[in-house]
Amino acid sequence: MSAQIASIAELRQRLDTPRRNGAHIGLVPTMGALHQGHGRLIERAREACDTVLVSIFVNPLQFDRQDDLDRYPRALADDMALCDSLGADLVFVPSVAEMYPVKPRCTVEVAELGDHLCGRYRPGHFRGVATVVLKLFQIVQPCTAYFGEKDAQQLAIVRRLVADLNVPVAICGVETVREPDGLAMSSRNRRLDADERARAPVLYAALSEARAAIESGVTSATAVQERARKRIPDDDRLRLEYLEAVDAETMQPVEQIHTPVVVAGALWVGQTRLIDNVRCTPPVQP
């Protein structure tokens, strides 16, 4: 049975013995409403680590909209069952008061990497993400932490965070898990009605079009983006927020594609905002 723990002090105490004994501690930070994508993260941690800890915390600091925070799906009983079935040792489920007993005055500011894509449309989002990830790293002190590649910008920022601040945690990115029709697994998919669900795979279709263009030798980011955007039908239940090619490491927009890029998109499907991305490597120049 996975042990459910709410208190930071108790968690640290539980980790004390494995840590003294040199256990490799793996952390899978989540916001709950777990799906097969999270499942893959836990499996990867279980393969590599002696002690696997899943954290479930819907972090208010990373929500720019109160309604989005209120509507974020919660499913703790199902989450515990999944953690249990995948052999997680500990599940850390702190309250907001446990994580933020007072309003934090010291937070992590993210320059450049957070300026585009989601950061442009969700002000303060990546400050909230970087701050809570750093807090979890300090609470758990894991050897390795696992993050999904679906949140490519978040992953790039977490990698930069540990490098810039010398945090002694190895970061492991794990491939996106998709439904058979290509839709990336996401907690937010639960919000889609049947009609919206049927339309949602178009985001991955558009990103795949971009990848095909890049792999066939198109180097103009504008041309790639235009070709991809054409795959999003004119439909008043769909609104493309962004679809952009950025440098795979710095998350800065590129004009010409000669090195690996991430093409990332955010699509509103009804009232639900979905994100996805593909990593693309241009062909070797002749």
Next chain:
Amino acid sequence: MSAQIASIAELRQRLDTPRRNGAHIGLVPTMGALHQGHGRLIERAREACDTVLVSIFVNPLQFDRQDDLDRYPRALADDMALCDSLGADLVFVPSVAEMYPVKPRCTVEVAELGDHLCGRYRPGHFRGVATVVLKLFQIVQPCTAYFGEKDAQQLAIVRRLVADLNVPVAICGVETVREPDGLAMSSRNRRLDADERARAPVLYAALSEARAAIESGVTSATAVQERARKRIPDDDRLRLEYLEAVDAETMQPVEQIHTPVVVAGALWVGQTRLIDNVRCTPPVQP
């Protein structure tokens, strides 16, 4: 002999064995040009810890003026001799390239506590301080870190940093060491010529005047500050930057003094900027 270490990797390796053996590791972060105030910090660490590490790093990120960074005193041979005489085990002296191999994109933003006093006159200073302190905490992972009370605002921010970000380090504030005439020990005192040195104690005299006023029952911060400022003579080699009563924990200005405050001041003596502060507790109300 204290071992001098320049590389993060080597430092971590050296700390590995004591850490596994459960040693209490103490960190004394400094910018070098060590004086008796630093000596007191090292002594306090030596009394309480199994392994004592002194770091010496003039952190460019916390200097708002290039000329101040360039002119900051350096005295590594003397510093090593002092560390050695006080029994420090390790002295970490990284290069700027070791600490900042690339420009950091993730830094620690300090709200409120850094808005007044030094923060108001040195933009970005406390972001630089908080960022480098957090980096040192991640590199060394000490049990306890020692900071001088002379830098009261810095100490308050470091306490807030570890609380807000759950950094597992105990913070120990150590009382200010003074010359016989009251001048607080500071690396910057080395820059004073004989004439400036003779005038410098006036800052502590003014702060002591403020403390006497508060302890005698004056509750108006304005009245206290005016009385203290009158102790600074009209002299074109002296320029008072600020002298202010702030809440001892939040570092926010107060109007009425009914709880413990810090009265802090910054005085330019010629081309040298000195800071000092006194902690004051008002008398119990009748």
